[in-house]
Amino acid sequence: MTAINGKFFASGSSDSCLAILSFAEEGGISVELEDRIQVYSESYFEVEPELGRTPRIIRFNDGSLFETTDLDAFKSFESQLKHKPFIAWVGLLERNWRTATASVVAVGVFCVLFFMYGIPAIAMHVAGVVPQSLRVKMSEDTMRLMSKTKVLEASEIDSERRDTLEKVFFDAIEEGGFSRDTDFEYKLSFRNAPFIGKNAFALPSGEIVFTDDLVEACSDEQILSIMLHEIAHVELQHGIRSLIQNSGIIIIITLAIGDANGVSNLVSSLPTLLAESHYSQKFEIEADSFSCRQLQNSGYSPDLLGDSLKILHEGAIEMPLEDLLSTHPSLKARLANIEKSKLSRSELRN
Ligand SMILES: [Zn+2]
Numbered sequence: 001m002t003a004i005n006g007k008f009f010a011s012g013s014s015d016s017c018l019a020i021l022s023f024a025e026e027g028g029i030s031v032e033l034e035d036r037i038q039v040y041s042e043s044y045f046e047v048e049p050e051l052g053r054t055p056r057i058i059r060f061n062d063g064s065l066f067e068t069t070d071l072d073a074f075k076s077f078e079s080q081l082k083h084k085p086f087i088a089w090v091g092l093l094e095r096n097w098r099t100a101t102a103s104v105v106a107v108g109v110f111c112v113l114f115f116m117y118g119i120p121a122i123a124m125h126v127a128g129v130v131p132q133s134l135r136v137k138m139s140e141d142t143m144r145l146m147s148k149t150k151v152l153e154a155s156e157i158d159s160e161r162r163d164t165l166e167k168v169f170f171d172a173i174e175e176g177g178f179s180r181d182t183d184f185e186y187k188l189s190f191r192n193a194p195f196i197g198k199n200a201f202a203l204p205s206g207e208i209v210f211t212d213d214l215v216e217a218c219s220d221e222q223i224l225s226i227m228l229h230e231i232a233h234v235e236l237q238h239g240i241r242s243l244i245q246n247s248g249i250i251i252i253i254t255l256a257i258g259d260a261n262g263v264s265n266l267v268s269s270l271p272t273l274l275a276e277s278h279y280s281q282k283f284e285i286e287a288d289s290f291s292c293r294q295l296q297n298s299g300y301s302p303d304l305l306g307d308s309l310k311i312l313h314e315g316a317i318e319m320p321l322e323d324l325l326s327t328h329p330s331l332k333a334r335l336a337n338i339e340k341s342k343l344s345r346s347e348l349r350n
Contacts, residue, residue: 002022002023002073002076002077002080003020003021003022003073004020004021004022004068004070004074004077005018005019005020005068005070006018006019006020006021006055006066006067006068006069006070007019007066007067007068008031008033008064008065008066009064009065009066009067010064011062011063011064012063016067017033017034018033018034019031019032019033019066020032021058021066021068021077023077023080024039024040026039027041027042028040028041028042028044029042029045029058031066038060038064040060040061042081044060044062045058045059045060045061046058046059047078047081053071055067055068055069055071056068056071056074056078115249119245119248119249119252120241120245120279122244122248123240123241123242123244123245123248124237124241126240126244127237127240127241127244128237130204130237130240132183132184132185132205135184135203135204135205135206135240136185136205138203138204138205138240139203139204139205139207140205142203143203143207143209151193151195151196152191152192152193152209153191153192153193153194154191154192155189155190155191155192155212156212157190157212157215157216161215162190164220165188165190165210165215165220165223166188168220168223168224168227169186169208169227170186172224172227172228172231172294172298173186173231175298176228176231176294176298178231178234178235182235184205184206184234184235185205185206185207186206186207186208186231186234187205187206187207187208188207188208188227189207189208189210190209190210190211190212190215191209191210191211191212192211192212193211193212193213194213196211196213197211197213198211198213198214198217198311198312198314199213199214199312200214200226200227200229200230201230201233202230202231202233202234202238202239203234203239204234204237204239204240206234208227208231208234210223210226214226214311214312217311218308218311221300221304222304222307222308222311223308224295224300224304225291225295225300225304225305225307225308226291226305226308226312228290228291228294228295228305229287229288229290229291229305230287231290231291231294232287232290232291233283233287235290236283236286236287236290238283238286238287241283242276242279242280242283245276245279246276246279249276280328281328281329281333284328284329284334285329285333285334285337288305288309288334288337288338288341289337289340289341291305292305292338292341292342292343293341296342296343297343302338302341302342302343303338305338306334306335306338309331309334309335309338310331313331
């Protein structure tokens with residue numbers, strides 16, 4: 001029978017006493033101390049994985065532990081244990097650095113693939129089953145909050161221009177056949193928004209909002225190119241998908257770090273920011289390409305979108321890390337994408 005000399009630490013104590021570890025006759029293991037013998041059945045202890053030449057440790061479920069430097073004797077003892085605790089497997093990995101490195105690489109590759117394809121696929125699926133009633137509720141809540149905080153105020157665009165743009169909007173929806181198979185409720189809204197400046201955004205319900213500044217800066221045709229970009233956000237459910245994807249990333253990073261407080265918050269915010277900007281830049285490019293194709297199919301120049309984007313970006317200073325951190329791609333990247341998205345004569349719908 002194997003008997004191993006070592007030290008015993010009672011629960012919560014840093015003082016140790018001499019102890020002898022061996023298999024108990026009645027099964028399990030026994031720890032012989034000066035004044036008593038403790039017996040533990042196999043489910044009441046855990047063997048810590050082997051770490052190089054450091055002392056071997058057995059942890060007992062009452063919080064006490066046994067430690068020994070007699071590594072060879074412990075190895076023989078361990079090999080005779082009936083149940084191999086899961087962590088023995090960790091020890092094997094630690095001994096075999098190639099396996100350990102390969103495991104780390106495999107986990108990394110899995111995370112990257114899950115981030116690139118898994119989360120977007122889940123988001124696309126979930127967005128597909130969100131009912132229009134919920135989309136309307138989310139959109140109304142957003143508008144209510146933006147109005148309450150005075151980010152959005154009543155529009156000062158005259159009714160004649162609004163009527164013209166409404167006609168342009170609903171003609172484009174008719175022409176594109178949008179909402180024929182879906183239940184989006186398309187609606188065009190105008191708001192005065194000095195804080196936002198020249199901009200437009202789409203709500204998941206199908207409501208598209210233009211700021212007065214943007215309407216005043218663009219021609220009707222340039223507005224059409226932006227409407228088509230926003231219609232793409234609605235049709236492809238970019239808003240809800242972003243929401244799901246970004247929440248997914250935050251949940252995963254919080255789980256990985258194991259704590260969402262203090263320093264971890266700072267550590268987790270950068271990857272979250274990078275992931276969010278990656279996802280939203282992808283959606284912006286997708287919406288631009290969609291607008292380009294629709295413009296061409298309706299007999300307009302796709303360059304109208306490029307002109308509108310230049311107006312939107314006017315006065316904006318592009319920062320060195322903009323491509324990496326911004327929610328929108330740089331103007332240069334968007335103009336290059338427009339060139340790429342132009343349809344050839346043979347691809348045009350007749
Ligand atoms: Zn957009």
